[in-house]
Amino acid sequence: MLDQNLATNYIQNNDRKNLEVNQIFSSADNFLSRHIGSNSQEIDAIINILGFSNIDQLIDTIIPHHIRYHKNLSLPEPKSEHEALAQLKSFASKNKVFRSYIGMGYHDCITPSVIQRNILENPSWYTAYTPYQAEISQGRLEALINYQTMIIELTGLEIANASLLDEGTAAAEAMSMSYFLCKNKTAHTFFVSSLCHPQTIQVLQTRANPLNIKIIVDDHRTFKCDDNIFGALLQYPATDGSIHDYRCFIEDIHEKNALVTVAADLLSLALITPPGEFGADIAIGTTQRFGVPLGYGGPHAAYFATRERYKRQIPGRIVGVSKDVRGNPALRLALQTREQHIKREKATSNICTAQVLLAIVAGMYAVYHGPEGIKNISLKIYKLAVILKDGLKKLNYVVSNDPFFDTINLSLEKDRQNRIIETALEKKVNLRLFKKGVISISLNETTTVDDIVELWQIFAEQDKLPFSIEEVINKADFHLPLNLERTTPYLIDPIFSSYHSENELIRYLHQLEKKDLALNTSMIPLGSCTMKLNATAEMTPVTWPEFSKIHPFVPLDQALGYGILFQQLEQWLGEITGFSxxxxxxxxxxxxxxxxxxxxxxxxxxxxxxxxxxxxxxxxxxxxxxxxxxxxxxxxxxxxxxxxxxxxxxxxxxxxxxxxxxxxxxxxxxxxxxxxxxxxxxxxxxxxxxxxxxxxxxxxxxxxxxxxxxxxxxxxxxxxxxxxxxxxxxxxxxxxxxxxxxxxxxxxxxxxxxxxxxxxxxxxxxxxxxxxxxxxxxxxxxxANILVISWMYIAMMGSKGLTQATKIAILNANYIAHRLSSYYPILFKGDSGYVAHECIIDLRPLKKQTSIEVEDVAKRLMDFGFHAPTISWPVIGTMMIEPTESENLPELDRFCNAMIAIYEEVKMIASGEIDRTNNPLKNCPHTAIEIACDEWNRPYSREKAAYPSPWTKKNKFWPSVGRIDNAFGDRNLVCSCDGMEAYKQD
Structure with missing residues (x-):
């Protein structure tokens, strides 16, 4: 049965036909031929197997004529990888990489090279899917539980999720959560400190309006709380850099049975009292300065932490500790009944996408530096800020905020303010015009002593200074007020003290990498999720400094390259969709x-x-x-x-x-x-x-x-x-x-x-x-930073390439439907009798015959080296399969052969040849440890368990844990590294 690769046999037994597609693939430097998996001969074979003379005949059969777009898309001619990169480089050159001291929650930072190369630029990490199939996602799940542990320990709260989209969105989620938790259903007012970042305030105002929430933006020091308040948001340190003691204000809010959210700078929490210790119910913020590039505003991972009692209301995803069938520790997404795709119209959040890749970078930044390293980075920034302040005072400037962490404000007359801003720009320095008569300066991890001297020279309006840097340093007082100093330890889990050399970290990252199945392992045929090729040429520009080191609020003339990219991408997407x-x-x-x-x-x-x-x-x-x-x-x-x-x-x-x-x-x-x-x-x-x-x-x-x-x-x-x-x-x-x-x-x-x-x-x-x-x-x-990927894709594909990719995606889905239809019913077909770019196979008959569930088939696919398609959605007991255009014919056949082999195993269970409860489908996935154990009490061979197909003997992917007990993990929720110790075996 496994050898019935119909299209492959066709290629071997038939001469190559002259199809229009051959002309498309004629150029050796044509990106289309690299993006689409199958070559023209394989495409020809599939078309023949489906009974058509060419691919357009198939498309005309499937898509109703009256909805077709019968023109070519008006897009530039496709470029080769080299040409597209060269043009994008010309855009990048129009961006100006200044030293930005703007702050507002965005700071230049240093991405450790070992993390950039081995995570951010590594397809094992960036091509993986959401870890719904946890047994083959243990690497990134461990990286995420490291991240959650980091957030919990730095904020002083009890539970954290695995990241949200950005700080503004996280604040909005906190507002919504507070609103739905409030027992006083007449309370509709949310207080926002006027010292919150302005962009956060604007996101909150957008999100509050449809829920009929009233936003009050005011000074927390003078605001009088009443019974209409259901929650409050405070910035810590404030957007002007000042550090406030919020304890009294929080007590007043709590007296009204309202919740308090604190938007905290994560790096500052190495030095100042964490929100959980002064009464905050929720802490939110960005982890951007933990090694994640500025990228003109994103993507960055926002964090969200709260009290244990709110674990079922926390938005987004939580990674939790459970155990597998052998009692070994295993990780998976916990409390999934909270997620909106299950709750639907009863949901209190619509968050679906997290920022996993960036959360992993941030978490590994903490693993790499450890508690001492993080504290040293924080101290360096704080001490430089103190030195900057003292020098500016010597220049007769008034510093209007104290205490502070990394940001100081200077009051000065308007004329001088304009001159200072202009002088700074001449020196390629961005300062923040906080408000009339006030300039704000925020320092960061990349700031040096030389930068401090340069800033003094800008404000002195001359290069020669009346004092030396040594003189200022020797007289500086680097002590924070005692009531603000952090006294509790953080990053105490051994994970944060084990991998500080590059050698150790590389091996740790590789260890995690091997536990995950990503697109560089095999096809991930998830329906509706479109797991297609992410070409290296598309990814390369993401880390170019001209794109990655731009602050989102720089003057527009410093981001002209981004502006051109945005304009072209908007035009192209408008042409592709028909929208204005x-x-x-x-x-x-x-x-x-x-x-x-x-x-x-x-x-x-x-x-x-x-x-x-x-x-x-x-x-x-x-x-x-x-x-x-x-x-x-x-x-x-x-x-x-x-x-x-x-x-x-x-x-x-x-x-x-x-x-x-x-x-x-x-x-x-x-x-x-x-x-x-x-x-x-x-x-x-x-x-x-x-x-x-x-x-x-x-x-x-x-x-x-x-x-x-x-x-x-x-x-x-x-x-x-x-x-x-x-x-x-x-x-x-x-x-x-x-x-x-x-x-x-x-x-x-x-x-x-x-x-x-x-x-x-x-x-x-x-x-x-x-x-x-x-x-x-x-x-x-x-x-903004990752929009370069889509620009590259469209630029290299062009109109004909994009159209051809769509046709092949539809072709591949119909090939899989054709091959599997004799074994599994295809649940839905159009009036044409064909599917679109994905097909749904019905596994419910298997359950009736043998008690085999769709989840059993999903886990058995892991033994074959595949990630399961989307299961039980949109219909319970089904699989939705989407192969995309990027997979070639041999890979499509390998997947189909795996599904057919599983069908044959089910038949053997139905006939009694294999036990109904002790069989490869109920016991899968099979781990290397299990196969190597002295004891083997299964009525089937170890080879049948671990090497069920010929290709697995050549390239075996091993799930690192057995079937995970999800219910146990939810009953015993642990979402930090501490929980792993409870199940570790010698």
Whole structure:
């Protein structure tokens, strides 16, 4: 059965045909031939097996003619890797890498080379998927529990998640959590200190509006708390650098049964009292300065820590400790019932993507430096700030904030202020204009003594100083006030004192790397997740200093290269989708959903139809869809699907009519979540428009559309694009993601605000777009640093390449459906009898026959060296398979052969040849330790267990733990390194 590789046999037995695709692959320097896995001969073979004469005949059969885009996309001609890198380098050269002392939660830092090379630039780390299959994700799960432990110990709180998107979003999540936890249901006011970072305030204002939360921005020292307060946010140290003792204020808030969130600079917590010790209920912030490049604003991992009693309300993901079937410690995502894709419209958060890759970098930064190293870095910055302050006082400047950690404020007259700013720019130095008459200077890990001297010279307005650096240092007082000093230890777990030499750290990282299955191991055929090639040429520019070392709030003329890149990417995405406006700001798919729905609501409000708050969502929709609608203050009404997985048109019409006075939007995924092109999509959109609503398209399945159809042309008004799916930004083990939105012309003015001047100086009132929904991420351009990846992909593929990639993705999915259809029912097919870019196979008959569950098949695939497809979604007991265009025919056949071999094992169980409870599927995955044990009480051979296919003998991937007991871990929740010790065996 395993040898029936139909397409491979065709290649061996048939002459190569002259297809149009041969011409596309004619150039040796054509990136398309490197991105698409199969060569033209293999593609020809698959087409023949499916019964078509060419690929266009297949596409014409699958995609309804009336929704096709029948032109070539208007994109530049494709460039080779070398040409694209050269052009991007020319853009990069237009960026100016100044020394930025702007602060505001963003600081230049040093990424240890060993971490940059072995994590940030390593496909074993950046091409892995979210660790839902924990047995083959133990490496990054361990790295994440190191991260959580770091956050817990530095903040002084009891539980932390595995990262959020950015500090502003984390603050908004804290506000929402506080709101939903508040027992006083008449309390709708959230206090925000006026000394919080301005970009955080703006994100909070955007997120508060749809929930009818009132934001009060005021001085915590004079604010009088009342019963309407459900929560408060404080900055520590404040945005002006000052360190406040918040104990009395927190006591007042707690007296009103409200919760307090503290946005804390993580590095400062090595020196000053952690939030958990002075009463904070929640601590949030960014881990950016723990070795993560500035990147013009992102991606960066935000942290979120809270009290143990709120463990079931904490947003995002938590890595927890459990045990496998042999009692060994094992890690997995804990408390998954909190996640929005399960809670759907009952969710209190729509966060889906974390910032796993960046959280791992930050956690390893702490592992590399250890407690003494982190303290030394913090002390160095603080001492340099003290020296800077003392020298400026000698120059007769007034320092208006004390105590401080890394930031000082100087009061000066306006004329001198302008001269200082101009002099600094001439010396390639950025200072922060905090407010009229005040300049702010924030130091960082890269700051040197020479930099301090240069800053003195700028403020002295001459190079010759009236004092020496030695004189200032000798007289400096480096003591913090006793009531602010940290007295408790941190980073005490052995993990933070074990790997301080590069040799040790490299081996540790490699040890973790070997525990994870990523795209550099084998295909990851996850339906809806589009795990495709992340080419090296696309990834290379991410760490170029011209892109990675730019502060998000520098003057625009210092980021002209980024500006060109943004403009081109917006134009290209607009052409690909047909939309008039694109916003690159949303830094995850969930944020794109939120922003798109907010744009729709703002549109209705502008037309004085604020009553429109009903969101129709098909029952097959992604779980983030109803969660996002709820976070926008909308009411979710579920629309039925028919037996073929299509939207029930009659039910849609009835509900659109029933709610027409309140109908705001329909959220729809296209091709559908069931993996088919619904012929009636234009009629579906027309129904919604007829009743006054707007159509939001979830762009998760855009990989089946590019070049063949455009969302705007079929009736969508808004669509978010998962750049970490269709446009090649890697998943990073669970993040980063990017979720820009496209809108039609009537919605352009409502797009998220990217007015950078407003971010830089919120105290100076300027003309802004009042129609905009505001800010949805902390940085004006979201995760700007990784947009270079998608730019490279589109630049190298061009119009024909992108279109061909879509065709091959559809071809590959239909090949897998064809090969597996004799063994597993294909649950949904379009009217054509074919699937789109993914197929759903039904494993429920196996359970009826043998009690084999879909999870058993998923774990058995690990023994074959594969990550399982998406399981039990959108239908329980099924697998959704998406091979993408990047996998070649031999890899497709290996996967199909594995699934067929598993089917044969199930048949043997059904016939009684193999025991129903003691069999390879119930006992998998099989670890090397298990195979090597003296005792083997299984009624099948060790070879059958560990080497079930020929290719595993050539290249065996070993799961590092056996089947994990998830329930045990949830009953005994431990989310720090301490829990690992309880299960370790000699």
């Amino acid at each position: 406006g694109i916003s690159l700001q949303p830094n995850a798919g969930s944020q794109g959903e939120y922003a798109g729905l907010q744009v729709i609501l703002r549109y209705h409000k502008a037309h004085k139809e604020i009553q429109r708050n009903i969101c129709l969502i098909p029952e097959s929709a992604h779980g983030t869809n109803p969660a996002s609608a709820v976070m926008c203050g909308m009411t979710v009404i579920v629309v039925k699907c028919d037996k073929n997985g299509n939207i029930d048109i009659l039910d849609l019409k009835q509900k659109a009519k029933m709610y027409e006075h309140n109908l705001a939007a329909l959220m729809i995924t296209y091709p559908s979540t069931h993996g088919v092109f619904e012929k009636q999509i234009i009629d579906i959109c027309s129904i919604i428009h007829h009743h006054g609503g707007q159509v939001y398209m979830d762009g998760a399945n855009m990989n089946a559309q590019v070049g063949l159809m455009r969302p705007a042309d079929i009736g969508a008004d808004v669509c978010h694009l998962n750049l970490h799916k269709t446009f090649c930004i890697p998943h990073g083990g669970g993040g980063p993601g990017v979720g820009p939105i496209g809108v039609k012309s009537h919605l352009v003015r409502f797009l998220p605000n990217t007015n950078i001047e407003k971010y830089m100086n919120p105290y100076d009132i300027k003309e802004v777009n009042l129609d905009s929904i505001g800010a949805v991420s902390a940085a004006p351009w979201g995760s």
